[in-house]
Amino acid sequence: MVPMNQVLLVSFLLFSIGVAGVLIRRNALIILMCVELMLNAANLNLIAFARHSGTVAGQAFALLVMGLAAAEVAIGLALVVALYRKKDTVQVDGINLLKG
Amino acid sequence: MPFAESLWGNLVQDLPLLVPVLFLWIVGTLMLWPLGSWLLKSMPKRQWSGITFVVLLVTLVLVFRTPAGQGFSGMFQVDGLTTGFQILAIVAAAITVILSQPQLNALKEQSVEYYALILFSTSGMMLLVGATDLVSLYMALELMALCIYILVGYLREQDRGIEAGIKYFLLGAFSSGLLVYGMSLIFAAAGGKTTNLAALNQALALAPRNAELMIFTGVILVLAGFGFKVAAVPFHMWSPDVYDGAPTPITAFLSTAPKAAALGAFVRLFGTAFNGVHGDWAAPLSFMAAASMILGNIAALRQQSMKRLLAYSSIAHVGYMLLAVLSHDAQAGAQAIWLYMLTYLLMQGGVFAVIIYLQGKGEGERIEDFRGLSKRRPMLAFAMLVFMLSLGGIPPMLGFFAKFYLFKLAIEQGFVTLTVLAFLTSAISAYYYLNVVATMYFKEAPEGEAQPMGSGLSIVVFATCLLVLVGTCLGPWLMDWTARIVLV
16 A cells, blocks of 8 residues: 555645646646646545545545536636637736736 | 435435525526526516526525525535525625626627526525535535636626636636645545544544644645635735626626625634634734735725725725634624625625716726716715715724624634724725715716616615615614524
8 A cells, every 4th residue: 555645745746736837837728737737636635545544535525526627627718718719829928908 | 225215315304405506506507498598588688687686586585494404414504604694695696686787788798698607606605605514615616616707707709808707717726726635635634534524623633743734734725725715815816807807797796795605614614624723724814814904905095997996995805804704703703704794795786886887888987987976976976975985984884883893803802903903904995985985076077978877776776875874873783683683
């Protein structure tokens, strides 16, 4: 069995990559992917610890997170498509009308 | 099939708790299905908001008739807090629906989906405030937020609309990532056995010493996730832009309903599951409250746009309400937040009704546009005066009593420094609220006149104005009474 510390380490790395990506990258699609990484880091924790304790609550939670992530991506892509149609770009630097 | 039978038995037993939410789901789905949308399309578009309003009123009645209790394996609970905050969400949605009718008519953007999304989002809020499990809490939060992402970007033909939608979506998705990772850490630290809030509190108390860092990180991440949802400093940067770019009725919705629901869940989550680790989140939350009050009020001083001014002032109002989340007594905290949110809802609804009334076609939302309003439309200017004084918390307006209640609780709980700060910053807020009043009464009217937009709005303006004024006369008694009937 993999020790829990290593699971936590891997999930923390995944989460950090996700956060860094959201903060650094300027492409809306890549930001969306990085958000997915953050969610999957959480899923890894949930599943590993549910398995460790032998209960199913965490696994159910992980399934639900996956479903909601899919819904979130659907809406996000719709918004990105609308942005692309309007502005011909998916770079978030290109949108700066609202300020102050 | 004993399993299926027990499942069925539990379902029948627990369903009464969800009747109002189910009603919203069914109506919303029917609106989107061919039959329902065909029925709706056979009647004039301007009646859709009326129908949605009636649906929300029926839901309100159903909420009052829902029995208290717990169900769905401890996932959902109906108690005073649930009922109270469900009422807030429904009232906010009803105000939004009335405000939407003239605006969407003027923009020629009426659609069934818009109203269905408002209903679905409201159902998410109603689940959120009753959620007693991390799983149902997260699910309800996403249901609420996903619908609002679409509503914010609803005017996709406008550059500003789509920009606001994208900004809100990206930051919202990021914040839910933080939230769910925080939840997974808490779940892990509690031994990976339970996601129930009450059970988590017990499990966290027994957690081994080497899990302390994990609990702390988890609590901070959950705090950050909720900070985004209620727009507290330092997680507020989306709010002015989104308020500015979203359709005005949705701005009104955004500044009241999701905040009320998220604050309700905030109180429940931190009062139940994280009650034992109060030391971990008390200091960061105090910082968030103080920073929201200071930054919200100071940034509002230099705004030219009315919607941005309201965005910053709503950050400040959230700062005051976080004082009540801090309180050790979750029940009293919920009560103070509920009263504050109820008065805030009325005032905010009234202010946005006035703004929409003045907007010709999506324009005219600058403070300058209010010049000489007292001469052009004296009644409207008077209503705006009432709302502004009340938002500023100037006695004896209704807003003052709500603030008084909140600050009294904060002092009783021993947050003297924070309360003094709240007093000082709310004195600053009086400046910019009164600035709007001065613009209306002492500046000359501009050339040309804005096009009036419909009679439904004047009803909202005068109804809320009347409510605020009645509350002013009967303030203290009314407050005691409303708090007692709802949050038992």
